Amino acid sequence: MFGRGARLFAGAVIVACMVLLGPSSPIGAPFAGSLPVDAVRDVVPNRVMTWNLCNPCEESDVDRAAEIARHAPQVIALQEACARDVERIRDHLESLHGLVYHVEYGTVLRNWGRCGGAPWKPGAFGQAVLSAAPMTDRVLVEYPDGGSEDRGYMAVTTEVGGRSVRVFNTHLAERRQEEVRAGQAGVLAEAVARHDRAIVLGDFNAVPYAPELARMWELAEDADPRCRPSDAGTCEPTTDWNSKFDYVFLRGIAPLRHHVEHTRYSDHHLLRTDLAPS
Incomplete structure (x- = not known):
């Protein structure tokens, strides 16, 4: 001994x-x-969500995961997302909240200022989709003209409410780049038009009546039934500067409930939609 x-x-x-x-x-x-799992539960059926994380912003991925867990969507689209942050968010959702997600990335550039990393190997930046169901057929398209920063869209096939659906996630060019956004929206709309059932999520950096969104309105409807492509529509703002820039466009799918959830962890609010059962 x-x-x-x-x-x-x-x-x-x-x-x-x-x-x-x-x-x-x-x-x-x-x-x-060291901490017990908080509110172990399943995702909410038929719920989808989109959130621009704000970057660069010094927010905790633990807090971001907690915000997502409050709503527990089946699918969430993230923009301005660093791959390392998304990985940590997914880990926190599982270890702290009992929510298990698959993840696919739509990174369009490597940027040290936004995502850190070694100077010779900066972190990957762009979009990501987290889904409770497995995802297949991932496609990543970089827009021919990104404007002041490379931009693109990603698409995956997954299940929402027990049915297969094509999910798109995009982030269009920054404000005051209307012509660039029009070209990007055209590329996106061409891809969406190939599918009878599609959910298009993202930060479009444009108000509903902006001319550059006309192609999207021809194909799909906003999840908010009061929001239409005219300044007469009643569209709830999704940003801290009281503009609607974030969308859940639905093609061949009906919405049930729509909510804009204010958050202190980004300059964009959480936008979630419960879809009507098939």
């Missing part, structure tokens, strides 16, 4: 190793197992 001195020495070595190695859990999370 070891003496008391040997046991103390062994304990000191273990503590020293823990300090040197640090936690094995993702950055921004506590030691694995």
